[in-house]
Amino acid sequence: MAIRESAVGERLAPRTGYSSRHLSSLPMAVLVATAAALSGCAIAASSARHSENVHTAITTSTSALIVDVEAGSLHLVPGPSGSISLRGTVTYRGDRSPDISWQRGTGGVFLRSVCQSRDGDCGYNYVISVPVSTTIVAVVDAGDIWAKGLVGRMQLNAPAGNVTLSGLSGPLHVTGGSGNIAAAGLQSAGSDFSEGAGNVTLEFAAAPRHLVANAATGNVGVTVPTSFSYHVVTHDQMGNVFSSVSDHASSSRVISLSVGTGNIFLNQPQG
Numbered sequence: 001m002a003i004r005e006s007a008v009g010e011r012l013a014p015r016t017g018y019s020s021r022h023l024s025s026l027p028m029a030v031l032v033a034t035a036a037a038l039s040g041c042a043i044a045a046s047s048a049r050h051s052e053n054v055h056t057a058i059t060t061s062t063s064a065l066i067v068d069v070e071a072g073s074l075h076l077v078p079g080p081s082g083s084i085s086l087r088g089t090v091t092y093r094g095d096r097s098p099d100i101s102w103q104r105g106t107g108g109v110f111l112r113s114v115c116q117s118r119d120g121d122c123g124y125n126y127v128i129s130v131p132v133s134t135t136i137v138a139v140v141d142a143g144d145i146w147a148k149g150l151v152g153r154m155q156l157n158a159p160a161g162n163v164t165l166s167g168l169s170g171p172l173h174v175t176g177g178s179g180n181i182a183a184a185g186l187q188s189a190g191s192d193f194s195e196g197a198g199n200v201t202l203e204f205a206a207a208p209r210h211l212v213a214n215a216a217t218g219n220v221g222v223t224v225p226t227s228f229s230y231h232v233v234t235h236d237q238m239g240n241v242f243s244s245v246s247d248h249a250s251s252s253r254v255i256s257l258s259v260g261t262g263n264i265f266l267n268q269p270q271g
Contacts, residue, residue, distance in 0.1 A: 049092070049093045054087065054089070058084045058086075065128070067140075070140075071142045076128055076138065076146065081131045084129070085129040086127070088127055093122075098116060132149070135152045135153045140161055142159075146166075149166070151169045155173045162198075165182070167184075168183070174193045176198055177197070183203065188206075188208060189210070201219075204222070204224050205225070209252065211256065218261075219263045223267045223269065224267075225268070228253060229251045236264050242266070244266070
């Protein structure tokens with residue numbers, strides 16, 4: 001079902017009939033998608049699970065996006081300039097569908113999804129397309145994040161899920177709790193990756209100028225282009241370091257890798 005663009009204070013939802021929660025203040029130049037789900041309430045055996053398609057396109061000049069999803073998955077992809085598009089599926093158990101509303105603020109848009117079921121069991125699977133240079137901050141508390149083909153600054157956090165990246169070229173700050181971080185075709189000059197319990201696997205298509213990657217429990221594997229020298233700093237408390245990249249202390253390109261329990265693999269293919 002289509003979700004239409006509304007005036008400030010008006011509700012957007014998969015179906016009508018339920019009151020909306022509206023926010024009185026907006027972050028600077030942002031779009032926020034909040035999915036309140038999986039609250040831990042008991043699910044009645046007789047409650048049926050429902051699924052509805054949602055989609056909307058918002059014309060905006062915003063240059064930043066903030067997404068906060070408590071349960072589900074989030075795909076971030078490039079779209080046309082001047083427009084933010086949301087499409088996906090909302091699932092819920094019980095008699096009330098989630099409420100989805102958005103407001104436009106100074107320089108940005110606020111999009112919010114609220115689970116209204118008494119069972120507190122909702123899930124959100126969103127694909128959001130944004131102008132390619134959009135700055136993005138995204139959190140998915142229980143679920144996965146995918147991002148590809150974007151060039152803006154990104155800050156991504158998946159406390160209980162995987163992060164999969166492809167063809168990004170802006171500055172990156174990526175954090176995980178229990179899951180894996182995997183990236184291919186990176187062209188980011190500066191990036192920072194941190195994983196609690198999982199692996200970090202990074203493949204760079206362009207030589208990074210500053211890279212930090214660490215895993216508390218798990219392996220860190222990095223592949224960087226040839227024909228460049230790097231200052232390499234590694235720290236492994238319980239594991240081994242396997243590297244084909246020579247350390248050049250005078251290089252302005254710095255790679256810093258650390259692991260608590262696990263191994264470090266740093267590879268520079270020989271052409």
